[in-house]
Amino acid sequence: MTEEVKVFRAWGSPFSYRVELALRLKGVAYEYIEEDLSNKSTLLLEYNPVHKKVPVLLHHGKPIAESLVILEYIEETWQENPILPKDPHERAVARFWSRFLDDKCSLALWMSCWTEGETQQNFMEQAKECLHLLEEELKGKKFFGGDSIGMVDIAASFIAHWLGVLEEMAGISLLDEEKYPNLCKWTEEFLKSDAVMECLPKRANLLASFQARKQAISATTASV
Amino acid sequence: MADQPKEVKLYGHGFSGYCTMVHSALKLKGVAYEYVEEDLQNKSEALLRLNPVYKKVPVLVVDGEPIAESLVILQYIDDVWKNPPLLPEDPYQRAKVRFWADYVYQKLVPPVYRIRTSEGDARKKAEEEFIANLITLEDGIREELWSAGGSFINGEKPGLLDVIMGSCHTGFKYLEDVAGVKLVEKDRTPLLCSCMEAFVELDVVKGP
Numbered sequence: 001m002t003e004e005v006k007v008f009r010a011w012g013s014p015f016s017y018r019v020e021l022a023l024r025l026k027g028v029a030y031e032y033i034e035e036d037l038s039n040k041s042t043l044l045l046e047y048n049p050v051h052k053k054v055p056v057l058l059h060h061g062k063p064i065a066e067s068l069v070i071l072e073y074i075e076e077t078w079q080e081n082p083i084l085p086k087d088p089h090e091r092a093v094a095r096f097w098s099r100f101l102d103d104k105c106s107l108a109l110w111m112s113c114w115t116e117g118e119t120q121q122n123f124m125e126q127a128k129e130c131l132h133l134l135e136e137e138l139k140g141k142k143f144f145g146g147d148s149i150g151m152v153d154i155a156a157s158f159i160a161h162w163l164g165v166l167e168e169m170a171g172i173s174l175l176d177e178e179k180y181p182n183l184c185k186w187t188e189e190f191l192k193s194d195a196v197m198e199c200l201p202k203r204a205n206l207l208a209s210f211q212a213r214k215q216a217i218s219a220t221t222a223s224v
Numbered sequence: 225m226a227d228q229p230k231e232v233k234l235y236g237h238g239f240s241g242y243c244t245m246v247h248s249a250l251k252l253k254g255v256a257y258e259y260v261e262e263d264l265q266n267k268s269e270a271l272l273r274l275n276p277v278y279k280k281v282p283v284l285v286v287d288g289e290p291i292a293e294s295l296v297i298l299q300y301i302d303d304v305w306k307n308p309p310l311l312p313e314d315p316y317q318r319a320k321v322r323f324w325a326d327y328v329y330q331k332l333v334p335p336v337y338r339i340r341t342s343e344g345d346a347r348k349k350a351e352e353e354f355i356a357n358l359i360t361l362e363d364g365i366r367e368e369l370w371s372a373g374g375s376f377i378n379g380e381k382p383g384l385l386d387v388i389m390g391s392c393h394t395g396f397k398y399l400e401d402v403a404g405v406k407l408v409e410k411d412r413t414p415l416l417c418s419c420m421e422a423f424v425e426l427d428v429v430k431g432p
Contacts, residue, residue, distance in 0.1 A: 050327065050360060062316055069322045076315040088303035092291045099293060100277060133277055 005030040006058040008044050010037050012201050012209055014158040015067045016055035021154050022071050024195040026078040068098055071151055083151045097137060097144060098155040105130040109163055113170035114217075120172075127174050131183060134159075138182040142189055149193060153186075160187045161200055169210040232257035233285040235271050237264055242294035243282040244391035249298050251428050252382065253305040295325060298384060310384040320368050321384050324361065328388055331357040336395075339403050351405055355412065362413040370415060375422040377415075382423055389416060390423025 005023065009016030009032050023030050035044055035054050047056045047063035056063050057070045059077070064070050075084050084091050108126035115123055134156070138144060144152035163175055177184045190196055234250070234257055236243030250257050262271055262281050274290035275283045283290050284297045286304070291297050302310040311318050335357065338350035365377055365385065377385040396408050410417045423429060 050364065059316075064316070064319045064323070066323055066326055069319055069326060072322060073315055073319040076318065088300055089286070089289050089291070091303060092296050092300040095296045095299060096277075096291070096293055099296065 004060055007032045008035055008041075008047065008054050008056040008058070009033070010035050010054045012206055013037075013054055014162050015053075017157060017199065017201070018067045018154050019055040019057055019070050019074070020199045021157060021195060022074045022083060023078075024198055025083065025149060025154075026074065026080050028074070028078050068102065068151075068155065071098075071154060075151070081148070083145065083149070083154060085145075085150070094145070094151050097134075097152045100130075100133070101152070101155045101158075105134070106158060109159070109174065110166070112172065112174060113166040114214075124172070124174065128179075131159075131175065131180055135180045135182050138186055143186065149190065149196070153190060157190070157196070159183065160190045160196075161203070162206065165203055165206045165210060168207060169214060231285075231287050233260060234258070235260045235262055235268075235274065235283040235285070236281045237262050239395075240281055241392045241395040244394070245294050245387055246282045246284060246297050246301070248387050248391050248423075248429050249301045249310065251431065252308065252310075252387070252426075253301060254428075255301070255305055295329065298387060302384070308381050310378075310382075310387060312378070312383070317369070321378075324364055324369070325384055325388055327357075327361060327364070328385075328392075332361070332392075336399060339399055339407075347403065351403055351407065354407055358408065358413050358416065362416050366415055375419065377419045382426065386419055386423045390420050390429070393420040393424050 005028055007016065007019050007023070007030055009020065011034060020030075020032065033041075033043070035041060037054070040052060044054065044056060045052055047058065048065040051065055053065070055067055055070060056065050057073065058064075059073075064073050071083065075082065084094055104126075108123050108130055112120060112123040112127045143149050144156065159175070167174055175183060175187075191200075232250070232255055234243070234246055236246065236259065238261065247259075260268075260270075262268060264281070267279060271281065271283060272279055274285060275281075275292040278292055280292070282294055282297060283292045284300070285291075286300075291300050298310065311321055332354060335350040335354040339347055339354065342350060369385070370377055371379065374380040376382045377389070382390065400407050408417060408420075
């Protein structure tokens with residue numbers, strides 16, 4: 001019954017990746033629909049008219065948008081391999097860090113790699129603060145979720161894979177092994193998971209895509 | 225309910241809509257709690273220790289364990305104290321409620337902030353953005369969640385979106401005074417207006 005579950009995704013998007021990972025961790029078969037973000041399909045715009053973004057999960061023909069909202073839905077609908085703890089306080093902590101990753105962390109990390117000069121320095125400071133907080137949160141744990149991959153780990157997959165590629169493209173270093181040994185160990189453990197590796201975009205492709213984008217930006221600013 | 229927490233403390237500030245949300249949720253659920261008013265210009269050591277990441281209110285402390293971020297707190301309250309439920313039972317409906325709750329934070333809060341802190345053209349743009357996004361919220365709720373027959377977005381009883389929007393009602397009125405412009409109007413967003421009004425009129429919410 002794979003037609004029941006569909007994911008509108010973009011191959012390089014860490015957000016649609018979250019959804020695919022959660023489904024794979026729970027052994028849910030799904031079909032994916034690849035979106036060209038520079039030319040979004042009518043269907044995507046119909047299913048997510050508010051934000052017009054990926055990911056969108058379609059279950060029994062009903063659409064859900066926003067990756068963290070989708071993760072909660074997946075957790076409530078398929079009970080195998082829970083990604084949220086049962087205890088209400090621990091659930092709140094997981095939700096807190098998932099939102100932290102989206103509200104504060106991702107932006108600082110992303111912008112550190114796309115800006116220059118003083119702006120970049122400011123973003124890098126913010127990024128390092130965020131990494132430090134995550135490092136502390138991981139202390140003594142294999143995953144943010146404890147012994148197994150949970151919602152926070154899924155939300156943090158950007159750090160495990162995309163960040164390294166962005167650092168290379170930008171020629172900077174953020175995830176320093178000396179400063180963040182827990183996070184680096186976490187990355188290793190995270191990338192050992194079959195479910196994680198199965199749908200991760202190829203590093204070389206991501207790098208090529210980021211480098212092309214960087215060149216396009218330089219070309220635009222050079223011609224001004 | 226075997227393990228009912230005993231000590232509930234809310235660190236907040238009178239002018240914070242986020243804090244009002246938490247007050248409202250606790251009151252709706254009939255939870256007894258202690259309230260600590262923070263001086264935001266001179267934050268207490270307790271607050272900084274309990275919310276080291278953001279250093280903000282509200283923070284809910286339950287049996288000594290702190291939780292920060294209003295949307296996280298509201299869901300926690302709903303997880304612990306089951307009645308009345310703030311979220312529907314059906315997972316798809318729950319996803320819709322979460323989507324629109326997230327929308328408020330993503331699309332209404334930033335223009336509110338800009339209305340308060342900017343002037344001239346920038347403020348006008350922020351006002352237009354707020355109004356447009358409020359209309360999107362109205363349309364979305366009407367289409368996806370609301371069914372005729374209840375006074376609240378959630379139906380006969382208030383739910384998460386009622387707590388969120390209802391608690392912002394005073395803040396919106398204050399903002400209209402600051403901006404000198406009507407932001408929330410019955411003509412544009414009749415459903416949200418009537419639901420917010422119904423919420424602020426609830427005895428349990430008005431009370432101490």
